[in-house]
Amino acid sequence: MTTTVAPGTGIECDVAVVGGGLSGTLAAIMLGRAGYRVALVDRNAVFPPEFRVEKIGGDLVSRIERIGLLDAVSANAARFDEIVNARRGRVLDRTRTPHFGFLYENLVAAMRASLPETVTLIVGRVNDLKTSSDRQQVFVHEQGMVEARLVVLATGMGDLLRRTLGMERRVIHERQSLTFGFDIRPADGSFKCSALTYYGERVSDGIDYLSLFPTVTGMRANLFTFRDHRDPWVKAFRESPTETLAATLPGLRKVLGDFQVVGRVQNWIMDLAVAENCRQDGVVLIGDAYQTSCPAAGTGFSRLLTDVERLCHVHVPQWLATPGMTADKIGCYYDDPAKQAADASALAQAKYRRSLTVDTGLAWRVRRLLLVWRRRLVDRLGRLSPGTVARLRTLSGRPA
Numbered sequence: 001m002t003t004t005v006a007p008g009t010g011i012e013c014d015v016a017v018v019g020g021g022l023s024g025t026l027a028a029i030m031l032g033r034a035g036y037r038v039a040l041v042d043r044n045a046v047f048p049p050e051f052r053v054e055k056i057g058g059d060l061v062s063r064i065e066r067i068g069l070l071d072a073v074s075a076n077a078a079r080f081d082e083i084v085n086a087r088r089g090r091v092l093d094r095t096r097t098p099h100f101g102f103l104y105e106n107l108v109a110a111m112r113a114s115l116p117e118t119v120t121l122i123v124g125r126v127n128d129l130k131t132s133s134d135r136q137q138v139f140v141h142e143q144g145m146v147e148a149r150l151v152v153l154a155t156g157m158g159d160l161l162r163r164t165l166g167m168e169r170r171v172i173h174e175r176q177s178l179t180f181g182f183d184i185r186p187a188d189g190s191f192k193c194s195a196l197t198y199y200g201e202r203v204s205d206g207i208d209y210l211s212l213f214p215t216v217t218g219m220r221a222n223l224f225t226f227r228d229h230r231d232p233w234v235k236a237f238r239e240s241p242t243e244t245l246a247a248t249l250p251g252l253r254k255v256l257g258d259f260q261v262v263g264r265v266q267n268w269i270m271d272l273a274v275a276e277n278c279r280q281d282g283v284v285l286i287g288d289a290y291q292t293s294c295p296a297a298g299t300g301f302s303r304l305l306t307d308v309e310r311l312c313h314v315h316v317p318q319w320l321a322t323p324g325m326t327a328d329k330i331g332c333y334y335d336d337p338a339k340q341a342a343d344a345s346a347l348a349q350a351k352y353r354r355s356l357t358v359d360t361g362l363a364w365r366v367r368r369l370l371l372v373w374r375r376r377l378v379d380r381l382g383r384l385s386p387g388t389v390a391r392l393r394t395l396s397g398r399p400a
Protein backbone atom coordinates (compact mmCIF):
# COMPACT_ATOMS: atom_id res chain seq x y z
CA MET A 1 0.00 0.00 0.00
CA THR A 2 1.38 3.44 -0.98
CA THR A 3 0.30 6.45 1.03
CA THR A 4 1.24 9.81 2.54
CA VAL A 5 0.84 10.93 6.17
CA ALA A 6 -1.53 13.88 6.53
CA PRO A 7 0.07 16.90 8.30
CA GLY A 8 -0.64 16.90 12.03
CA THR A 9 -1.34 13.15 12.08
CA GLY A 10 0.81 10.08 12.72
CA ILE A 11 1.21 6.43 11.82
CA GLU A 12 2.27 3.82 14.37
CA CYS A 13 4.28 0.75 13.51
CA ASP A 14 6.90 -1.63 14.83
CA VAL A 15 9.70 -0.61 12.47
CA ALA A 16 10.16 2.50 10.30
CA VAL A 17 12.55 1.93 7.42
CA VAL A 18 13.85 5.21 5.99
CA GLY A 19 15.03 4.80 2.38
CA GLY A 20 13.39 2.50 -0.14
CA GLY A 21 16.38 1.63 -2.35
CA LEU A 22 17.59 -1.96 -2.50
CA SER A 23 18.58 -2.40 1.15
CA GLY A 24 15.58 -0.62 2.70
CA THR A 25 13.09 -2.41 0.47
CA LEU A 26 14.66 -5.81 1.17
CA ALA A 27 14.55 -5.11 4.91
CA ALA A 28 10.89 -4.06 4.68
CA ILE A 29 10.06 -7.26 2.76
CA MET A 30 11.76 -9.51 5.34
CA LEU A 31 10.30 -7.72 8.37
CA GLY A 32 6.86 -7.53 6.75
CA ARG A 33 6.94 -11.24 5.96
CA ALA A 34 7.77 -11.95 9.60
CA GLY A 35 4.51 -10.21 10.52
CA TYR A 36 5.85 -6.90 11.84
CA ARG A 37 4.03 -3.67 10.97
CA VAL A 38 6.50 -1.73 8.83
CA ALA A 39 6.48 1.78 7.37
CA LEU A 40 8.89 2.19 4.44
CA VAL A 41 9.51 5.87 3.69
CA ASP A 42 11.15 7.02 0.48
CA ARG A 43 11.27 10.41 -1.22
CA ASN A 44 10.40 8.88 -4.61
CA ALA A 45 7.31 6.84 -5.51
CA VAL A 46 9.43 5.30 -8.28
CA PHE A 47 13.21 4.93 -7.92
CA PRO A 48 14.83 7.27 -10.52
CA PRO A 49 17.28 6.02 -13.20
CA GLU A 50 20.41 6.21 -11.06
CA PHE A 51 23.59 4.23 -11.70
CA ARG A 52 24.19 1.38 -9.23
CA VAL A 53 24.61 -2.42 -9.42
CA GLU A 54 23.37 -3.75 -12.78
CA LYS A 55 24.50 -7.37 -12.83
CA ILE A 56 24.44 -10.27 -10.40
CA GLY A 57 25.79 -13.80 -10.60
CA GLY A 58 27.38 -16.68 -8.73
CA ASP A 59 26.68 -17.17 -5.05
CA LEU A 60 24.53 -14.03 -4.88
CA VAL A 61 21.96 -15.59 -7.23
CA SER A 62 21.64 -18.60 -4.88
CA ARG A 63 21.25 -16.29 -1.88
CA ILE A 64 18.47 -14.33 -3.58
CA GLU A 65 16.79 -17.61 -4.55
CA ARG A 66 16.96 -18.80 -0.92
CA ILE A 67 15.06 -15.72 0.28
CA GLY A 68 12.40 -16.34 -2.38
CA LEU A 69 13.05 -13.24 -4.50
CA LEU A 70 14.74 -14.62 -7.60
CA ASP A 71 11.49 -14.67 -9.60
CA ALA A 72 10.98 -10.97 -8.81
CA VAL A 73 14.58 -10.13 -9.76
CA SER A 74 14.47 -12.13 -12.99
CA ALA A 75 11.06 -10.76 -14.10
CA ASN A 76 12.63 -7.56 -15.42
CA ALA A 77 16.15 -8.81 -16.06
CA ALA A 78 17.99 -10.71 -18.80
CA ARG A 79 19.43 -14.08 -17.81
CA PHE A 80 22.71 -15.25 -19.30
CA ASP A 81 24.71 -18.36 -18.46
CA GLU A 82 28.11 -17.73 -20.00
CA ILE A 83 30.59 -14.87 -19.81
CA VAL A 84 33.63 -14.80 -22.07
CA ASN A 85 36.67 -13.44 -20.18
CA ALA A 86 39.30 -11.83 -22.39
CA ARG A 87 42.35 -9.59 -22.45
CA ARG A 88 44.52 -8.15 -25.22
CA GLY A 89 42.28 -9.55 -27.93
CA ARG A 90 42.49 -13.13 -26.60
CA VAL A 91 39.96 -15.24 -24.74
CA LEU A 92 41.27 -16.27 -21.30
CA ASP A 93 38.42 -18.55 -20.23
CA ARG A 94 34.65 -18.67 -19.81
CA THR A 95 32.50 -18.32 -16.66
CA ARG A 96 29.52 -20.64 -16.75
CA THR A 97 26.99 -19.81 -14.01
CA PRO A 98 23.58 -18.09 -14.10
CA HIS A 99 23.78 -14.29 -14.20
CA PHE A 100 21.16 -11.55 -14.50
CA GLY A 101 21.53 -8.10 -16.07
CA PHE A 102 19.09 -5.28 -15.21
CA LEU A 103 18.72 -1.57 -14.63
CA TYR A 104 18.78 -0.64 -10.94
CA GLU A 105 15.50 1.26 -11.06
CA ASN A 106 13.81 -1.90 -12.44
CA LEU A 107 15.36 -4.00 -9.69
CA VAL A 108 14.09 -1.66 -6.96
CA ALA A 109 10.66 -1.53 -8.65
CA ALA A 110 10.50 -5.35 -8.69
CA MET A 111 11.46 -5.47 -5.00
CA ARG A 112 8.86 -2.85 -4.09
CA ALA A 113 6.24 -4.88 -5.98
CA SER A 114 7.11 -7.79 -3.65
CA LEU A 115 6.33 -5.84 -0.44
CA PRO A 116 3.82 -7.76 1.70
CA GLU A 117 0.55 -6.27 2.99
CA THR A 118 2.11 -5.56 6.37
CA VAL A 119 4.31 -2.85 4.81
CA THR A 120 3.03 0.65 4.14
CA LEU A 121 5.08 2.60 1.58
CA ILE A 122 5.04 6.30 2.42
CA VAL A 123 6.23 8.67 -0.31
CA GLY A 124 7.95 11.69 1.18
CA ARG A 125 11.32 13.05 2.30
CA VAL A 126 12.25 12.44 5.91
CA ASN A 127 13.70 15.67 7.25
CA ASP A 128 14.12 14.87 10.93
CA LEU A 129 14.41 11.96 13.35
CA LYS A 130 13.91 11.93 17.12
CA THR A 131 15.34 8.77 18.63
CA SER A 132 15.31 7.40 22.19
CA SER A 133 15.77 4.16 24.11
CA ASP A 134 12.04 3.43 23.71
CA ARG A 135 10.03 5.14 20.92
CA GLN A 136 11.31 6.75 17.71
CA GLN A 137 9.77 9.56 15.66
CA VAL A 138 10.29 10.01 11.93
CA PHE A 139 9.18 13.36 10.47
CA VAL A 140 8.17 13.45 6.83
CA HIS A 141 8.56 16.85 5.10
CA GLU A 142 5.22 18.70 4.82
CA GLN A 143 3.45 15.56 6.08
CA GLY A 144 2.87 13.95 9.48
CA MET A 145 4.98 11.68 11.63
CA VAL A 146 5.73 7.96 11.81
CA GLU A 147 6.19 6.49 15.28
CA ALA A 148 8.03 3.19 15.69
CA ARG A 149 10.04 1.13 18.15
CA LEU A 150 12.99 1.00 15.75
CA VAL A 151 14.26 3.09 12.84
CA VAL A 152 16.25 1.35 10.11
CA LEU A 153 18.27 3.96 8.22
CA ALA A 154 18.78 2.85 4.61
CA THR A 155 19.33 6.21 2.96
CA GLY A 156 22.29 5.17 0.81
CA MET A 157 25.15 7.61 0.42
CA GLY A 158 23.10 10.66 1.52
CA ASP A 159 24.59 12.21 4.64
CA LEU A 160 21.83 14.48 5.90
CA LEU A 161 19.93 12.26 8.33
CA ARG A 162 23.07 10.61 9.66
CA ARG A 163 24.43 14.06 10.46
CA THR A 164 21.15 14.98 12.17
CA LEU A 165 21.87 12.06 14.52
CA GLY A 166 25.48 13.14 15.08
CA MET A 167 26.91 10.24 13.07
CA GLU A 168 30.18 10.76 11.25
CA ARG A 169 31.28 9.38 7.89
CA ARG A 170 34.87 8.11 8.07
CA VAL A 171 36.39 8.19 4.62
CA ILE A 172 38.62 5.16 4.12
CA HIS A 173 39.63 6.00 0.56
CA GLU A 174 38.54 9.23 -1.11
CA ARG A 175 37.77 8.88 -4.84
CA GLN A 176 38.73 5.23 -4.70
CA SER A 177 37.33 4.41 -8.15
CA LEU A 178 35.59 5.88 -11.16
CA THR A 179 32.90 3.78 -12.86
CA PHE A 180 31.07 4.39 -16.13
CA GLY A 181 27.75 2.92 -17.27
CA PHE A 182 26.48 3.09 -20.87
CA ASP A 183 24.64 1.23 -23.60
CA ILE A 184 26.56 -0.39 -26.40
CA ARG A 185 25.32 -1.73 -29.75
CA PRO A 186 26.93 -3.81 -32.50
CA ALA A 187 28.03 -1.59 -35.39
CA ASP A 188 27.15 -4.37 -37.83
CA GLY A 189 24.86 -7.35 -37.16
CA SER A 190 25.49 -8.85 -33.75
CA PHE A 191 28.20 -9.24 -31.11
CA LYS A 192 30.43 -12.32 -31.06
CA CYS A 193 29.40 -13.17 -27.47
CA SER A 194 26.36 -12.49 -25.30
CA ALA A 195 28.40 -11.37 -22.26
CA LEU A 196 32.03 -10.35 -21.96
CA THR A 197 34.46 -9.33 -19.25
CA TYR A 198 37.39 -7.60 -20.90
CA TYR A 199 40.37 -6.71 -18.70
CA GLY A 200 42.48 -3.56 -19.05
CA GLU A 201 45.43 -3.94 -21.41
CA ARG A 202 48.03 -1.67 -19.74
CA VAL A 203 48.56 -0.70 -16.11
CA SER A 204 48.95 2.96 -17.13
CA ASP A 205 45.32 2.95 -18.40
CA GLY A 206 43.99 2.38 -14.86
CA ILE A 207 41.23 0.15 -16.26
CA ASP A 208 40.29 -2.87 -14.18
CA TYR A 209 37.72 -4.36 -16.56
CA LEU A 210 34.86 -3.65 -18.90
CA SER A 211 31.78 -5.75 -18.18
CA LEU A 212 29.33 -6.20 -21.06
CA PHE A 213 26.05 -7.98 -20.39
CA PRO A 214 22.47 -8.09 -21.66
CA THR A 215 19.56 -6.34 -19.97
CA VAL A 216 15.96 -6.27 -21.16
CA THR A 217 16.73 -3.11 -23.16
CA GLY A 218 19.91 -4.35 -24.89
CA MET A 219 23.62 -4.64 -24.19
CA ARG A 220 24.86 -2.67 -21.20
CA ALA A 221 28.44 -1.80 -20.31
CA ASN A 222 30.05 -1.09 -16.94
CA LEU A 223 33.61 0.21 -17.17
CA PHE A 224 35.47 -0.04 -13.84
CA THR A 225 38.49 2.23 -13.59
CA PHE A 226 40.85 3.59 -10.98
CA ARG A 227 41.54 6.83 -12.84
CA ASP A 228 41.44 10.34 -11.48
CA HIS A 229 38.21 12.07 -12.53
CA ARG A 230 40.22 15.13 -13.69
CA ASP A 231 42.33 13.03 -16.06
CA PRO A 232 42.04 14.29 -19.72
CA TRP A 233 41.21 10.67 -20.70
CA VAL A 234 37.93 10.99 -18.75
CA LYS A 235 36.92 14.07 -20.73
CA ALA A 236 37.88 12.34 -23.99
CA PHE A 237 35.86 9.26 -23.03
CA ARG A 238 32.77 11.33 -22.23
CA GLU A 239 33.04 13.28 -25.50
CA SER A 240 33.89 10.36 -27.85
CA PRO A 241 33.21 7.12 -25.96
CA THR A 242 33.35 4.75 -28.94
CA GLU A 243 36.66 6.00 -30.28
CA THR A 244 38.28 6.37 -26.84
CA LEU A 245 37.23 2.89 -25.76
CA ALA A 246 38.51 1.33 -29.00
CA ALA A 247 41.84 3.17 -28.64
CA THR A 248 42.27 2.23 -24.95
CA LEU A 249 41.28 -1.43 -25.41
CA PRO A 250 42.66 -2.14 -28.91
CA GLY A 251 41.94 -5.88 -28.73
CA LEU A 252 38.27 -5.44 -27.74
CA ARG A 253 36.87 -5.45 -31.30
CA LYS A 254 38.61 -8.77 -32.00
CA VAL A 255 36.65 -10.63 -29.30
CA LEU A 256 33.44 -8.56 -29.35
CA GLY A 257 33.05 -7.37 -32.93
CA ASP A 258 32.62 -3.79 -34.04
CA PHE A 259 30.69 -1.65 -31.54
CA GLN A 260 29.19 1.73 -30.92
CA VAL A 261 28.49 3.41 -27.58
CA VAL A 262 24.98 4.89 -27.69
CA GLY A 263 23.10 7.34 -25.46
CA ARG A 264 24.26 8.93 -22.24
CA VAL A 265 27.46 7.88 -20.47
CA GLN A 266 26.81 7.81 -16.71
CA ASN A 267 29.68 7.95 -14.26
CA TRP A 268 30.23 7.68 -10.54
CA ILE A 269 33.18 8.64 -8.34
CA MET A 270 33.15 6.36 -5.32
CA ASP A 271 34.42 7.34 -1.88
CA LEU A 272 34.90 4.29 0.32
CA ALA A 273 33.43 5.31 3.66
CA VAL A 274 31.99 3.84 6.84
CA ALA A 275 29.60 5.39 9.37
CA GLU A 276 30.89 6.10 12.86
CA ASN A 277 29.18 6.88 16.17
CA CYS A 278 26.25 4.77 14.96
CA ARG A 279 25.78 2.74 18.17
CA GLN A 280 22.83 4.81 19.29
CA ASP A 281 19.44 4.24 20.89
CA GLY A 282 16.58 3.39 18.55
CA VAL A 283 18.30 3.49 15.14
CA VAL A 284 20.33 1.08 13.02
CA LEU A 285 22.15 1.54 9.68
CA ILE A 286 22.19 -0.85 6.70
CA GLY A 287 23.52 -0.89 3.12
CA ASP A 288 25.43 2.10 1.78
CA ALA A 289 24.20 4.20 4.72
CA TYR A 290 26.57 2.09 6.83
CA GLN A 291 29.42 1.35 4.42
CA THR A 292 30.00 2.00 0.74
CA SER A 293 31.60 -0.54 -1.62
CA CYS A 294 33.95 -0.46 -4.60
CA PRO A 295 31.84 -1.11 -7.75
CA ALA A 296 34.70 -3.05 -9.41
CA ALA A 297 34.81 -5.49 -6.49
CA GLY A 298 31.07 -6.18 -7.00
CA THR A 299 30.42 -6.59 -3.28
CA GLY A 300 27.76 -3.92 -2.64
CA PHE A 301 24.73 -6.16 -3.14
CA SER A 302 26.05 -9.16 -1.19
CA ARG A 303 27.25 -6.90 1.64
CA LEU A 304 23.89 -5.18 2.01
CA LEU A 305 22.12 -8.55 1.81
CA THR A 306 24.19 -9.75 4.77
CA ASP A 307 23.21 -6.56 6.67
CA VAL A 308 19.54 -7.15 5.92
CA GLU A 309 19.54 -10.89 6.63
CA ARG A 310 21.39 -10.62 9.94
CA LEU A 311 19.32 -7.64 11.04
CA CYS A 312 15.91 -8.99 10.08
CA HIS A 313 16.34 -12.70 10.76
CA VAL A 314 18.46 -12.56 13.92
CA HIS A 315 18.55 -9.20 15.69
CA VAL A 316 15.21 -7.41 15.20
CA PRO A 317 13.15 -10.40 16.47
CA GLN A 318 15.27 -10.41 19.66
CA TRP A 319 15.09 -6.63 20.09
CA LEU A 320 11.32 -6.45 19.65
CA ALA A 321 10.73 -9.39 22.01
CA THR A 322 11.89 -7.31 25.01
CA PRO A 323 11.08 -3.73 26.08
CA GLY A 324 13.32 -0.83 25.09
CA MET A 325 15.64 -0.16 22.15
CA THR A 326 18.90 0.85 23.76
CA ALA A 327 22.28 1.35 22.09
CA ASP A 328 23.46 -1.84 23.84
CA LYS A 329 20.88 -3.90 21.96
CA ILE A 330 21.69 -2.19 18.66
CA GLY A 331 25.41 -2.83 19.19
CA CYS A 332 24.85 -6.60 18.78
CA TYR A 333 24.15 -6.00 15.08
CA TYR A 334 27.39 -4.07 14.48
CA ASP A 335 29.28 -6.77 16.44
CA ASP A 336 27.66 -9.60 14.45
CA PRO A 337 30.57 -11.75 13.14
CA ALA A 338 28.85 -12.40 9.78
CA LYS A 339 28.30 -8.68 9.23
CA GLN A 340 31.82 -7.80 10.29
CA ALA A 341 33.26 -10.46 7.97
CA ALA A 342 31.22 -9.19 4.99
CA ASP A 343 32.25 -5.57 5.66
CA ALA A 344 35.92 -6.47 6.06
CA SER A 345 35.92 -8.69 2.98
CA ALA A 346 34.35 -5.90 0.87
CA LEU A 347 37.07 -3.46 1.96
CA ALA A 348 39.81 -6.03 1.33
CA GLN A 349 38.46 -6.77 -2.15
CA ALA A 350 38.28 -3.05 -2.94
CA LYS A 351 41.94 -2.68 -2.01
CA TYR A 352 42.89 -5.80 -3.97
CA ARG A 353 41.14 -4.75 -7.20
CA ARG A 354 42.78 -1.34 -7.10
CA SER A 355 46.26 -2.72 -6.48
CA LEU A 356 45.80 -5.42 -9.11
CA THR A 357 44.90 -2.71 -11.62
CA VAL A 358 47.30 0.14 -10.91
CA ASP A 359 50.07 -1.04 -8.57
CA THR A 360 53.42 -1.09 -10.38
CA GLY A 361 55.41 -2.87 -7.63
CA LEU A 362 57.18 -6.11 -8.59
CA ALA A 363 54.89 -8.29 -6.47
CA TRP A 364 51.78 -6.97 -8.25
CA ARG A 365 53.36 -7.28 -11.70
CA VAL A 366 54.16 -10.92 -10.99
CA ARG A 367 50.69 -11.53 -9.54
CA ARG A 368 49.04 -10.10 -12.68
CA LEU A 369 51.11 -12.37 -14.92
CA LEU A 370 50.44 -15.46 -12.81
CA LEU A 371 46.72 -14.75 -12.77
CA VAL A 372 46.54 -14.60 -16.57
CA TRP A 373 48.69 -17.72 -17.04
CA ARG A 374 46.72 -19.70 -14.45
CA ARG A 375 43.40 -18.84 -16.08
CA ARG A 376 44.64 -19.84 -19.53
CA LEU A 377 46.11 -23.08 -18.19
CA VAL A 378 43.00 -24.06 -16.23
CA ASP A 379 40.86 -23.26 -19.29
CA ARG A 380 43.04 -25.42 -21.58
CA LEU A 381 43.08 -28.30 -19.10
CA GLY A 382 39.31 -28.06 -18.84
CA ARG A 383 39.04 -28.54 -22.61
CA LEU A 384 41.18 -31.70 -22.69
CA SER A 385 39.44 -35.02 -23.27
CA PRO A 386 38.91 -37.25 -20.18
CA GLY A 387 41.46 -39.72 -21.61
CA THR A 388 44.20 -37.04 -21.86
CA VAL A 389 43.43 -35.82 -18.33
CA ALA A 390 43.75 -39.43 -17.06
CA ARG A 391 47.13 -39.85 -18.88
CA LEU A 392 48.42 -36.53 -17.43
CA ARG A 393 47.37 -37.62 -13.96
CA THR A 394 49.21 -40.93 -14.36
CA LEU A 395 52.34 -39.09 -15.58
CA SER A 396 52.20 -36.72 -12.59
CA GLY A 397 51.79 -39.66 -10.20
CA ARG A 398 48.17 -38.75 -9.29
CA PRO A 399 45.52 -41.50 -9.48
CA ALA A 400 43.41 -41.34 -12.67
Ligand SMILES: Cc1cc2nc3c(=O)[nH]c(=O)nc-3n(C[C@H](O)[C@H](O)[C@H](O)COP(=O)(O)OP(=O)(O)OC[C@H]3O[C@@H](n4cnc5c(N)ncnc54)[C@H](O)[C@@H]3O)c2cc1C
Residues within 6 Å of the ligand: 018, 019, 020, 021, 022, 023, 024, 041, 042, 043, 044, 047, 051, 052, 053, 054, 055, 124, 125, 126, 127, 154, 155, 156, 157, 158, 161, 179, 267, 268, 286, 287, 288, 289, 293, 294, 295, 296, 297, 298, 299, 300, 301, 302, 304
Ligand atom coordinates in the same frame (compact mmCIF):
# COMPACT_ATOMS: atom_id res chain seq x y z
C1 LIG B 1 28.10 3.23 -10.06
C2 LIG B 1 27.90 2.09 -9.11
C3 LIG B 1 28.07 0.80 -9.57
C4 LIG B 1 27.90 -0.27 -8.69
N1 LIG B 1 28.10 -1.54 -9.15
C5 LIG B 1 27.93 -2.57 -8.30
C6 LIG B 1 28.11 -3.91 -8.76
O1 LIG B 1 28.44 -4.16 -9.94
N2 LIG B 1 27.89 -4.93 -7.88
C7 LIG B 1 27.51 -4.70 -6.59
O2 LIG B 1 27.29 -5.65 -5.83
N3 LIG B 1 27.33 -3.42 -6.12
C8 LIG B 1 27.53 -2.37 -6.94
N4 LIG B 1 27.33 -1.10 -6.48
C9 LIG B 1 26.89 -0.90 -5.08
C10 LIG B 1 25.38 -1.08 -4.92
O3 LIG B 1 24.70 -0.56 -6.03
C11 LIG B 1 24.93 -0.37 -3.64
O4 LIG B 1 25.63 -0.94 -2.56
C12 LIG B 1 23.42 -0.48 -3.38
O5 LIG B 1 22.69 -0.03 -4.48
C13 LIG B 1 23.06 0.34 -2.14
O6 LIG B 1 21.68 0.27 -1.91
P1 LIG B 1 21.05 1.12 -0.73
O7 LIG B 1 19.63 0.71 -0.61
O8 LIG B 1 21.90 1.06 0.47
O9 LIG B 1 21.11 2.65 -1.25
P2 LIG B 1 20.24 3.33 -2.43
O10 LIG B 1 19.86 2.37 -3.45
O11 LIG B 1 21.03 4.53 -2.83
O12 LIG B 1 18.91 3.78 -1.72
C14 LIG B 1 18.81 4.87 -0.85
C15 LIG B 1 17.35 5.30 -0.80
O13 LIG B 1 17.16 6.22 0.26
C16 LIG B 1 16.25 7.21 -0.17
N5 LIG B 1 16.45 8.40 0.68
C17 LIG B 1 17.63 9.03 0.92
N6 LIG B 1 17.42 10.04 1.78
C18 LIG B 1 16.09 10.04 2.07
C19 LIG B 1 15.28 10.85 2.90
N7 LIG B 1 15.78 11.86 3.62
N8 LIG B 1 13.96 10.57 2.97
C20 LIG B 1 13.42 9.54 2.26
N9 LIG B 1 14.16 8.73 1.46
C21 LIG B 1 15.48 8.99 1.38
C22 LIG B 1 16.60 7.41 -1.64
O14 LIG B 1 15.50 7.99 -2.34
C23 LIG B 1 16.87 5.99 -2.07
O15 LIG B 1 15.72 5.35 -2.55
C24 LIG B 1 27.52 -0.02 -7.34
C25 LIG B 1 27.35 1.29 -6.89
C26 LIG B 1 27.53 2.33 -7.76
C27 LIG B 1 27.32 3.75 -7.27
